[in-house]
């Protein structure tokens with residue numbers, strides 16, 4: 738008489754379904770953990786006379802991000818008045834500025850430290866959609 742071990746025994750349909758559900762649930766939980774571990778998206782923005790690169794940044798509504806700011810020439814300002822956040826960006830430094838997008842729409846960001854003849858037009862757009 739042949740012995741059947743639990744390991745080799747064919748799984749019942751109910752058991753197979755349970756295993757599939759457990760595997761799917763586990764994968765979803767892992768995905769959530771990954772998203773949490775990853776944290777807010779980091780967006781690098783470089784400032785030089787008289788331009789931000791990039792000057793157009795797409796965000797999801799209510800998305801939390803960290804702007805990682807650098808400046809090339811002289812001290813610059815990075816300001817998003819509508820979101821109530823700003824930072825000084827000295828050349829040679831990397832400044833991390835947390836922010837959270839609001840509802841859908843375009844939001845201006847700009848340099849708020851006078852940096853020369855093109856300062857007044859040194860700006861960009863957050864496209865929240």
Ligand SMILES: [Cu+2]
Nearest residue numbers: 848850852856
């Ligand atoms: Cu400026």
